[in-house]
Amino acid sequence: MTQGYGPQTTDYRLIKMSRKLLLEHINVPGINTLEVYRQKGGYRAVEKALKTLTPEEIVEEVKKSGLRGRGGAGFPTGMKWSFLAKPEGVARYLVCNADESEPGTFKDRYLMTHIPHALIEGMIVASFALGAKVSYIYVRGEMMPQIRILEKAIAEAKAAGWLGKNILGTGYDLELYVQPGGGAYICGEETALLESLEGKRGNPRIKPPFPAIAGLYGCPTVVNNVESIAAVVPIINDGGDEYAKIGIGRSTGTKLISASGNLVKPGVYEIELGLPVEEFIYSDEYCGGIANGKRLKATVAGGSSVPVLPANLTLKYANGEPRLMSYESLSEGGFATGTMMGSGGFIAFDEDQCIVRNTWNFSRFYHHESCGQCSPCREGTGWMEKVLHKIEHGHGTMSDVDLLWDIQRKIEGNTICPLGDAAAWPVASAIRHFRDEFEWHIKEPVKSQSQNYGIANYAVPIEKAPVTEEK
Amino acid sequence: MLKVEEQTPVQLSSELLAKFDEVKSRYPEGKQKSALLPLLHLVQAEFLWVPTSAMDQVAAYLNIQPIEVYEVATFYTMYFLKPQGKYALEVCRTGPCCLVGAEKILDHLEAKLGVKEGEVTADGLFSFRGVECLAACGFGPVLQISPEYTFYENLTTESVDKLIEDLKNKS
Numbered sequence: 314m315t316q317g318y319g320p321q322t323t324d325y326r327l328i329k330m331s332r333k334l335l336l337e338h339i340n341v342p343g344i345n346t347l348e349v350y351r352q353k354g355g356y357r358a359v360e361k362a363l364k365t366l367t368p369e370e371i372v373e374e375v376k377k378s379g380l381r382g383r384g385g386a387g388f389p390t391g392m393k394w395s396f397l398a399k400p401e402g403v404a405r406y407l408v409c410n411a412d413e414s415e416p417g418t419f420k421d422r423y424l425m426t427h428i429p430h431a432l433i434e435g436m437i438v439a440s441f442a443l444g445a446k447v448s449y450i451y452v453r454g455e456m457m458p459q460i461r462i463l464e465k466a467i468a469e470a471k472a473a474g475w476l477g478k479n480i481l482g483t484g485y486d487l488e489l490y491v492q493p494g495g496g497a498y499i500c501g502e503e504t505a506l507l508e509s510l511e512g513k514r515g516n517p518r519i520k521p522p523f524p525a526i527a528g529l530y531g532c533p534t535v536v537n538n539v540e541s542i543a544a545v546v547p548i549i550n551d552g553g554d555e556y557a558k559i560g561i562g563r564s565t566g567t568k569l570i571s572a573s574g575n576l577v578k579p580g581v582y583e584i585e586l587g588l589p590v591e592e593f594i595y596s597d598e599y600c601g602g603i604a605n606g607k608r609l610k611a612t613v614a615g616g617s618s619v620p621v622l623p624a625n626l627t628l629k630y631a632n633g634e635p636r637l638m639s640y641e642s643l644s645e646g647g648f649a650t651g652t653m654m655g656s657g658g659f660i661a662f663d664e665d666q667c668i669v670r671n672t673w674n675f676s677r678f679y680h681h682e683s684c685g686q687c688s689p690c691r692e693g694t695g696w697m698e699k700v701l702h703k704i705e706h707g708h709g710t711m712s713d714v715d716l717l718w719d720i721q722r723k724i725e726g727n728t729i730c731p732l733g734d735a736a737a738w739p740v741a742s743a744i745r746h747f748r749d750e751f752e753w754h755i756k757e758p759v760k761s762q763s764q765n766y767g768i769a770n771y772a773v774p775i776e777k778a779p780v781t782e783e784k
Numbered sequence: 785m786l787k788v789e790e791q792t793p794v795q796l797s798s799e800l801l802a803k804f805d806e807v808k809s810r811y812p813e814g815k816q817k818s819a820l821l822p823l824l825h826l827v828q829a830e831f832l833w834v835p836t837s838a839m840d841q842v843a844a845y846l847n848i849q850p851i852e853v854y855e856v857a858t859f860y861t862m863y864f865l866k867p868q869g870k871y872a873l874e875v876c877r878t879g880p881c882c883l884v885g886a887e888k889i890l891d892h893l894e895a896k897l898g899v900k901e902g903e904v905t906a907d908g909l910f911s912f913r914g915v916e917c918l919a920a921c922g923f924g925p926v927l928q929i930s931p932e933y934t935f936y937e938n939l940t941t942e943s944v945d946k947l948i949e950d951l952k953n954k955s
Binding site (some may be wrong): 334404413414415416417418419421422447453454455456457458469481488490492493494495496497498509510511512513514530571573574575579580581613617658660662666670671674675678681684 | 810812815817818819820821822824825846852855856859860861862863877878879880882883884892897915916917918919920921922923928929932934
C-alpha cells in the first residue's frame with residue numbers, strides 16, 4: 314500500500330494470489346514468434362482440441378468455464394457459441410472483434426502486439442468448435458502495426474501447418490485473414506462490424522435476427538472479443554472446470570484490465586476476478602497508487618461508457634463493504650451507487666481533474682462516433698456536447714443541468730445499438746454524483762475558467778458521507 | 785455530401801492492382817465488396833490521400849457503383865479526402881489522454897508547425913489533427929503518423945519537438 318484514501322480498512326483475507334493465464338509469458342524474449350511460443354507450450358490447445366475433442370465437447374468446456382465476453386457486454390461465451398445455427402450446406406463464420414476503441418481500453422492492442430499467437434491459437438480452436446472454415450480478425454484500421462504483426466504470425470503458423478488445409482492430418486481446413494477497419498468506434502458493435510466487413514458503412518443492424526442466425530454474408534456467425542478468444546486456450550488446456558475455479562462467483566477466470574489516467578503505473582494488468590478495487594489501485598503489484606502523491610477523486614471502472622463513480626463509491630459499496638473487481642461487485646448498487654465491469658478500461662482521476670470537462674470530452678467523442686442512423690443518438694449526442702461545452706466554458710445556466718438530464722433520458726434505450734446508452738450513462742452518472750461541481754461551474758463562471766472544483770467530499774469514507782437520494 | 789476537390793485524375797499502378805488481387809482473394813466468390821476498406825487503405829498508402837478518381841477505379845475494380853465507395857470513404861475517419869502533409873500527425877484527444885496532457889500537445893503542434901488543425905505546412909511536410917481514442921490510454925499522450933501508422937507514446941512537448949526535427953531531417 315502506498316498512499317490510500319482515509320483509513321485502511323480492507324480485509325486482506327479477501328486478497329488471493331494473482332494467477333496469470335494470458336500474460337504468463339509476456340516477458341519472455343521472442344514470445345511473439347512461433348518458435349518461442351511453442352517452447353512455452355503454445356498450440357497445445359489446438360492439438361488437444363483437434364485430435365481428442367469434438368466441436369460439441371469444446372463448446373461444453375467453454376460453457377463449464379463460465380467465461381463471459383470480455384469485450385464489454387459480459388455475455389457467456391459458451392452460451393453464445395451454442396446459439397449458432399447449423400443449417401446444412403451453409404458456411405459458418407467466426408469473426409474476432411479486435412476493433413478495440415472504447416476510451417480507456419487498450420488490452421487487446423497489448424495482447425496482439427506481444428503474444429499474437431495466443432489469439433491465433435484461440436481462433437483455430439474456436440473456429441474448429443464452431444465449424445468455420447474461414448475466419449476473420451477485424452482489427453481497427455489505426456492498428457496497422459498490429460495488423461502487420463498478426464499477418465506475420467499467421468504466415469508463420471500457416472507455414473508450420475497450424476492453418477490451411479488438413480491441419481495436423483485431421484482433415485480440418487481453416488483460412489484465417491486479418492481485416493482492417495477504417496476508423497469508426499461504432500464498428501466495435503458486432504453487427505456494425507459485420508456490415509463493415511462486408512465493405513459497407515458501419516451502421517448497426519436491427520436485431521433479431523442475431524448474427525448466430527444471420528451474420529456475415531447472411532450466414533450464421535459468432536463475433537467474439539480478442540481476449541475472450543485468447544481465454545479459450547487455457548480453458549482447453551486445463552479444462553473448463555479448472556478455469557471456473559479461478560475468480561469469484563459468476564465472474565470466473567482472469568481479466569485483462571487496462572489502467573490509465575493519473576496512476577503511478579498505468580498499463581495492462583491481468584487480475585484474478587474478485588481482486589479488491591482498493592488493492593488494484595494502491596498496491597505496488599498493480600497501479601501503485603495515484604501519481605504525484607495526489608488523492609483519488611473519481612474512476613471510470615470499465616471504459617468510458619460505464620458510469621463514473623466518486624472515489625468513495627469506487628472503493629466501497631454504499632453500505633461500506635469493499636468493492637471488488639468482478640462483474641457483480643462493480644455493478645453492486647445498480648446505477649445509483651454502482652458501475653459496470655465493461656471492457657475493463659479503468660480510468661483514474663486525481664483531485665485536480667474536472668468532471669465537467671471530462672464529461673464534455675466524452676460527449677464530444679460519442680457525438681463524433683454516432684453513426685447517425687437513429688435520431689435520438691444522432692441529435693442527442695450533439696446536443697449534450699453543446700450544452701456541456703457551454704457549462705465548461707462558463708456560459709451555463711442552472712436549467713442546463715436539468716436539460717442534460719432530460720436529453721440523456723431520452724437517448725437511453727431508444728436506439729438500435731448500445732451507443733446511445735453508452736453516450737447517456739457518462740452524462741447521467743456525472744450529474745448523479747457530481748451535480749455540485751456542475752452547479753459550481755454555473756455559479757462561478759469566471760473562477761471555473763482558471764481553477765478546478767477540486768476533490769470536495771468525493772473521497773470522504775462512504776460511511777461518513779451524506780446520503781444522496783436517487784430521483 | 786462528398787465535396788470533390790479540384791484534382792488531376794490518378795492512375796492505379798499495376799503493382800497496386802496486384803495487391804488488390806491478393807486482398808480480393810480473401811473473400812468468398814461474389815463477396816468481393818468486402819475488400820473495399822483494405823483497398824482504400826492501399827490507395828491511401830500510395831497517394832497519401834484518397835482521390836475521387838482512385839475511388840472510381842476501385843469501384844470499377846470491385847464491380848460496384850462509385851457511390852458505394854464514396855459512402856464508405858466519407859463514413860470512416862481514416863480516409864483523407866484531401867491531400868495531407870507527407871507526415872500526417874494524428875494526436876489522440878479523448879478523455880484518458882487529456883488527463884495526462886493531450887490538449888497541451890495539440891496546442892504545441894499548432895504553435896510549432898504554424899498551421900491550424902487540418903492544414904498543411906508550406907513545405908508540404910506536415911499536417912496534424914486531433915483524433916478520437918487510439919486504444920493506448922495507459923501510455924498517453926500518444927500520436928500516430930500515417931501512412932505507416934508508426935506510434936509514439938508518453939509524449940512531452942520536448943519529445944514532440946525532437947520528433948518533428950527528426951522527420952524534417954529524414955526528408
